[in-house]
Amino acid sequence: MFDILIRNGRIVDGTGNPWFPADVGIEHDRITVVGNLSNAEAAMTIDAQDAIVCPGFIDCHSHSDQTILANREATSSVYQGVTTEIVGNCGLGFAPVTKISRSVTEKMVHSLTPEVPVSWSSCGDLLDRIDEGIAINIGYLVAHGAIRRAAMGSADRAPNLAEIATMERLLAESLDAGALGLSFGLEFMPGRLAGRDELLHMCQMAAERGKPTAWHVRDRTRDFEASVNEALSVTRETGAALQLSHLSAKPGSAPRAWNRVMEAVRLARAQGQDVQCDMIPYNVGPGLLAAILPVWATQGTVDEVQARLRDPATRERLVAQSDRYWMMFSRREWDKITLTASQAHVNWVGMTLREIGQATGEDPFDCVYDILADEGEGYEQVWVNGVLFTEGDIIEWLADPLFSIASDGFTSKDHGPLSKIINHPNSFGWTPRVLGAYVHELRTMSLEEAIRKMTSMPATRFGLLDRGLLRPGMMADVAVFNEEAFRTRATYLKPQIYAEGMQTVIVNGQVALQDGAPTDTLAGRVIRP
Ligand SMILES: [Zn+2]
Structure with missing residues (x-):
């Protein structure tokens, strides 16, 4: 009698070996059998027909x-x-x-x-x-x-x-x-x-x-x-x-x-x-727009920082010293940088710096300093995404x-x-x-x-030698999903969207996600050697 039995799945066991058909038996917090369990009984049976069964990621x-x-x-x-x-x-x-x-x-x-x-x-x-x-x-x-x-x-x-x-x-x-x-x-x-x-x-x-x-x-x-x-x-x-x-x-x-x-x-x-x-x-990676400012430009009160950012002569110095952080700024690769979070310029979020420059008729460098200055207190929380690779x-x-x-x-x-x-x-x-x-x-x-x-x-x-493989004796951390159904809908502009299509997730022998919905079971542990 198993606690959990996962039937009819394609086992991708974590070694990199080709998948094979098998059932997985779990007792308490461990995997105890990987094989043919067609006659076995279990407190809970999960049908993994047409699904991948692999170690939890x-x-x-x-x-x-x-x-x-x-x-x-x-x-x-x-x-x-x-x-x-x-x-x-x-x-x-x-x-x-x-x-x-x-x-x-x-x-x-x-x-x-x-x-x-x-x-x-x-x-x-x-x-x-x-x-x-x-x-x-x-x-x-x-x-x-x-x-x-x-x-x-x-x-x-x-x-x-x-x-x-x-x-x-x-x-x-x-x-x-x-x-x-x-x-x-x-x-x-x-x-x-x-x-x-x-x-x-x-x-x-x-x-x-x-x-x-x-x-x-x-x-x-x-x-x-x-x-x-x-x-x-x-x-x-x-x-x-x-x-x-x-x-x-x-x-x-x-x-x-x-x-x-x-x-x-x-x-x-x-x-x-x-x-x-x-x-x-x-x-594409996220970054903070303020990171292109040299340290001297960020010192003092917010008012002082804003005054510097708006001063034309100081802007010239800032442009001259923009050869830092993401080199895309100093190389004027404006297509590669997209504004992703700004309180003061919500309507520009989602636009590249080139597009913002075209919309305003300004040099994109001026747009950068305008955005930072207009943001006031929160100027260190203006986020951009950059095409880094x-x-x-x-x-x-x-x-x-x-x-x-x-x-x-x-x-x-x-x-x-x-x-x-x-x-x-x-x-x-x-x-x-x-x-x-x-x-x-x-x-x-x-x-x-x-x-x-x-x-x-x-x-x-990282020394977790009883995890990461679907083998008897291993901790029962398992993911079950249909390859076609499992997908992400999170985008650069709307990143807070949950993944879709994961069918079942098991953590230490307990079900953490069932029929695509989290159970909020707190079966995880801090792993100490
Ligand atoms: Zn890091």
């Missing part, structure tokens, strides 16, 4: 630690068949917290989820808090940014010996409390203040505990190769495993930089270094055998305050996009390979 690059406490049902994830997310990426995290970092951490948490009190100090406390009931499994990477801030605030310098010792202690405590690894975000504050010596200390500690390190590298434009080489060199020296997060050559990187980076990665592997990569399935780039990167596929998104809902922070279709639509665009339309990957890159490959990478 594992998102190895998620930021859902920033939203899960306000969305324990993980609604957008469950609709996509995602059963596990590895969170705390890009060096951005909310634990550990000390006296030094508490007020900044509270600000960060409350900017997204004002209703969540920061009631934790250690990483273990936060994991306990998350584990009080969630619909999916969460694996946690402790963020270098949180550790640095907890040890030395926002100090713009190298840590002294006492601070390094504090950082090492906080990292060790976090890893011992259940963090699966360590993440860096060397393009952001405070991660970008970290020098090589600090990185070596952190990676040494991760290596001693056998934990992987995930790197959002310093730069993916002009210094792309040097930035990846820094990650390769620090992890080679310490022996830490290296995950190169959302690895991609952005506009402004040297011709063929991508090829040289991947040659360096393959050479490192040939020499015995454990290096892998991941990437998201989109060639070609579709050919994405096809090549996702198909590379060293790449897992991930979201870089947040679990969210299609209504309420949490829906407002979603400005890219990745959070609601990444798994159906992979299967719809790259497996079915473009046919650049087989179904089995795409599923491997979203199940067993990321599972193995």
Whole structure:
């Protein structure tokens, strides 16, 4: 007698092997049989005729630690068949917290989820808090940014010996409390203040505990190769495993930089270094319009910032110094940048900067500064989408055998305050996009390979050795869907639309989505080694 029996499905088992017909028997929270169970009985039977049965998807690059406490049902994830997310990426995290970092951490948490009190100090406390009931499994990477801030605030310098010792202690405590690894975000504050010596200390500690390190590298434009080489060199020296997060050559990187980076990665592997990569399935990325402003332009009060933005002479200086962030601005590639969120210019949302320039008869640079100035207080929350890569780039990167596929998104809902922070279709639509665009339309990957890159490959990478495969003994995380029916309707302009066509999702042996609707069963767990 099984608890759940899934009959007549096409099993895509997560190894990348071709599908085969079989039934799946689940007892308690484990898969116990994959085979012919036509005479078996079960408390619950799911008919998977004409459907794919595969391991629940594992998102190895998620930021859902920033939203899960306000969305324990993980609604957008469950609709996509995602059963596990590895969170705390890009060096951005909310634990550990000390006296030094508490007020900044509270600000960060409350900017997204004002209703969540920061009631934790250690990483273990936060994991306990998350584990009080969630619909999916969460694996946690402790963020270098949180550790640095907890040890030395926002100090713009190298840590002294006492601070390094504090950082090492906080990292060790976090890893011992259940963090699966360590993440860096060397393009952001405070991660970008970290020098090589600090990185070596952190990676040494991760290596001693056998934990992987995930790197959002310093730069993916002009210094792309040097930035990846820094990650390769620090992890080679310490022996830490290296995950190169959302690895991609952005506009402004040297011709063929991508090829040289991947040659360096393959050479490192040939020499015995454990290096892998991941990437998201989109060639368009979200960004903040204010990021093209040099630091001096953003200092002082909002009135001072606005006055600068409106002053013609200052605008000339700003244009001259726009060779930063997305190089598309300084190259005047206005077709590639679309306004996606603005309070002051709602009617321009959905238009490219070229179209806005044509509509107003102004230079698009003037439109940019007008938009920012008109926005007032909220000028740092004006969002744009940019065509950062070609579709050919994405096809090549996702198909590379060293790449897992991930979201870089947040679990969210299609209504309420949490829906407002979603400005890219990745959070609601990444798994159906992979299967719809790259497996079915473009046919650049087989179904089995795409599923491997979203199940067993990321599972193995982060040490989840009893997940990511449909095999007896594995945890019962399962997705059942019809290939033709499963699709995303989330778009760049309306990204908060749930995926359609997922039939059944099982998390730890309990049904999280039934007949296409979430059950809001909180059967997920924080996965600690
Ligand atoms: Zn990142």
